[in-house]
Amino acid sequence: MPILEVQNLSKTYRQMGGETTLAIGDISCKVEPGEFVSFVGPSGCGKTTLLMSIAGLIAPSTGKIIVHGKEVSGPPANLILVFQEFNKSLFAWRSVLGNVRFGLEARGNHSRESANKARSLIELVGLKGFENHYPWELSGGMQQRVAIARALAYEPELLLMDEPFGSLDALTRLELEDTLLKLWEELGTTILFITHDIEEAIYLSDRIWLLSRRPSQIVEELAIDFARPRDQITTRAEARFMGIRNRIYQRINSEGAP
Amino acid sequence: MRESRFNGVLFLIGLLLVWELVAQAELINPLIVPPLSRILRIFAELFWSGHIPLQILASMKRALLGYFLAAAVFIPLGISMGLSQTVYRLFEVVVEMLRPVPPPVMIPVALLFFGLEDEMKIFVIFFSCAWPILLNALDGARNVDRVLLNTARTFGLPQRKIIWNVILPASSPQIMTGLKVSLPIMLILVVISEMVGSTDGIGYFILDSQRRFRIAQMYAGMFALAILGYTLNQVFSLLYKLVMPWHVALMRLRDGS
Numbered sequence: 001m002p003i004l005e006v007q008n009l010s011k012t013y014r015q016m017g018g019e020t021t022l023a024i025g026d027i028s029c030k031v032e033p034g035e036f037v038s039f040v041g042p043s044g045c046g047k048t049t050l051l052m053s054i055a056g057l058i059a060p061s062t063g064k065i066i067v068h069g070k071e072v073s074g075p076p077a078n079l080i081l082v083f084q085e086f087n088k089s090l091f092a093w094r095s096v097l098g099n100v101r102f103g104l105e106a107r108g109n110h111s112r113e114s115a116n117k118a119r120s121l122i123e124l125v126g127l128k129g130f131e132n133h134y135p136w137e138l139s140g141g142m143q144q145r146v147a148i149a150r151a152l153a154y155e156p157e158l159l160l161m162d163e164p165f166g167s168l169d170a171l172t173r174l175e176l177e178d179t180l181l182k183l184w185e186e187l188g189t190t191i192l193f194i195t196h197d198i199e200e201a202i203y204l205s206d207r208i209w210l211l212s213r214r215p216s217q218i219v220e221e222l223a224i225d226f227a228r229p230r231d232q233i234t235t236r237a238e239a240r241f242m243g244i245r246n247r248i249y250q251r252i253n254s255e256g257a258p
Numbered sequence: 259m260r261e262s263r264f265n266g267v268l269f270l271i272g273l274l275l276v277w278e279l280v281a282q283a284e285l286i287n288p289l290i291v292p293p294l295s296r297i298l299r300i301f302a303e304l305f306w307s308g309h310i311p312l313q314i315l316a317s318m319k320r321a322l323l324g325y326f327l328a329a330a331v332f333i334p335l336g337i338s339m340g341l342s343q344t345v346y347r348l349f350e351v352v353v354e355m356l357r358p359v360p361p362p363v364m365i366p367v368a369l370l371f372f373g374l375e376d377e378m379k380i381f382v383i384f385f386s387c388a389w390p391i392l393l394n395a396l397d398g399a400r401n402v403d404r405v406l407l408n409t410a411r412t413f414g415l416p417q418r419k420i421i422w423n424v425i426l427p428a429s430s431p432q433i434m435t436g437l438k439v440s441l442p443i444m445l446i447l448v449v450i451s452e453m454v455g456s457t458d459g460i461g462y463f464i465l466d467s468q469r470r471f472r473i474a475q476m477y478a479g480m481f482a483l484a485i486l487g488y489t490l491n492q493v494f495s496l497l498y499k500l501v502m503p504w505h506v507a508l509m510r511l512r513d514g515s
Contacts, residue, residue: 057408081412088405093427093504102423106413134504136511154413 001069003158003190004031004054009063010215011049023049024060025215031192033157036184038193038201041211042252047194050216051162054192055081067158080156084163086143090135096122096146097131103153121149124186125179141172145179152187161193165200173197174232177204181230198248202241203230210251220251292474301478310463310482317459318486320376321448324383325440332388333433336395337425346396353392361386361447365454379451379459386447387440394436398429431505438494445487460486 011024023046031037041047052058054065056075065072067079080103083089091099100118104110109117122131125145135143144164151159165173181204184191195201201208202224210220222244226235235241274294280286281293304310339346364385365378372378402425410424452461460483467476499506 052408055408055412057411075411075414077414079412081408083405083409085405088403089409091406091424091427092508093430093502103413106415134507136508 002030003033005066007064012061022215025217038205040201046216078157080151081160100149103150125149297477300474313460313463320379324380325444328387332392336392337399340396340399374455390439391436398432402428
């Protein structure tokens with residue numbers, strides 16, 4: 001059974017003047033447990049709207065979203081959305097440890113072991129020694145690591161990520177990609193990832209869905225079968241890697257000007 | 259920081275010295291401006307005899323009751339108004355009508371209801387502290403970032419827990435601002451209400467001393483009030499640091515960079 005099923009989803013926004021805009025045309029897709037899948041598309045193509053709908057934070061206009069066999073009508077249990085804006089999503093009044101423990105507390109786990117579990121997750125995302133820092137004392141990359149650890153503490157079956165590395169510098173981004181892959185391989189969480197960085201999508205994913213400009217639709221599905229664990233140098237150096245990248249780029253460009 | 263505080267104290271001592279000199283030289287009628295040394299002596303006498311502390315205690319009892327009642331009512335109301343359009347629309351007109359009313363205007367009304375009792379002063383203080391507390395709580399709750407709220411929702415928290423665990427701490431700096439702004443207002447209104455209708459309290463003490471022409475004693479009362487105001491402010495800052503060390507550190511970081 002797929003962990004996520006999107007059936008004929010569309011989303012229309014009413015604008016100030018009363019006119020309506022179609023943000024999402026008609027999207028259907030399925031994600032199997034344990035997969036790492038990405039949506040790639042030009043900016044403003046409604047990617048975030050799509051993810052917010054799946055997370056149950058906004059209601060779609062038509063269509064259905066089914067997470068783990070249940071139709072979504074509010075934020076589903078077993079699902080966490082990690083936002084791009086880590087500086088806004090973290091709790092400024094809680095330490096790094098406190099933020100990660102929030103994920104456990106949300107599950108009703110206030111026990112003493114929960115602190116140990118939070119500590120081991122903090123170590124897993126590479127922040128050992130920063131448990132008692134406040135998030136705003138850390139760099140952007142470190143803050144997003146905290147957000148990821150907090151999400152994983154909740155033990156979601158499905159992790160949604162909305163351009164989580166979009167505002168980080170290039171080197172930090174590579175580091176976080178590898179941390180995320182390591183965690184994914186270790187914990188087996190299903191990940192649905194959104195990015196406008198084509199190479200990032202190829203590097204991380206099992207499958208990629210290309211989205212068109214507004215009203216967004218899936219224009220192509222690509223299976224990415226590079227061996228895992230992947231490596232920033234050797235994987236990206238494979239001849240096929242550039243081939244896929246160029247194909248996606250051309251496809252997005254030919255979808256072209258609105 | 260330390261140096262500027264030191265200079266401030268020096269400046270205060272300088273001002274007091276000028277007072278003493280002016281009074282000693284009788285540049286101003288000494289009946290109206292007695293020498294500082296005499297005021298301080300009387301202040302010390304009244305302090306050690308327990309007279310001034312008793313008056314302050316009577317005032318503080320009323321003041322803090324009104325203040326905490328206002329906090330207990332208007333922080334939750336402000337948060338509710340910030341979160342719910344329905345609640346906001348329900349209260350908005352009443353709030354905007356009452357808010358511009360100068361709080362002393364409520365004294366005659368309160369006298370009708372409560373006479374000269376403590377309840378009269380408590381009500382006036384409650385009324386005057388209400389608005390800064392309410393508006394700051396409202397603003398704080400309304401401006402909690404959407405990303406933060408959506409994060410809490412994606413973790414499956416019910417609304418009650420979101421309010422308690424996310425909205426309240428996120429708006430706490432602004433709630434504290436409202437409480438801080440209300441503190442001097444509380445002091446002003448307790449003094450005014452005691453001057454209008456009371457038989458004790460520091461406001462009554464000051465006015466009564468003036469009427470009996472015990473001018474040095476009047477100034478001693480004013481000194482006590484100044485010291486009280488300063489102390490309240492210091493205590494508030496201390497509590498702020500204890501309750502929200504994270505925000506103190508965050509502000510320091512922002513000022514530094």
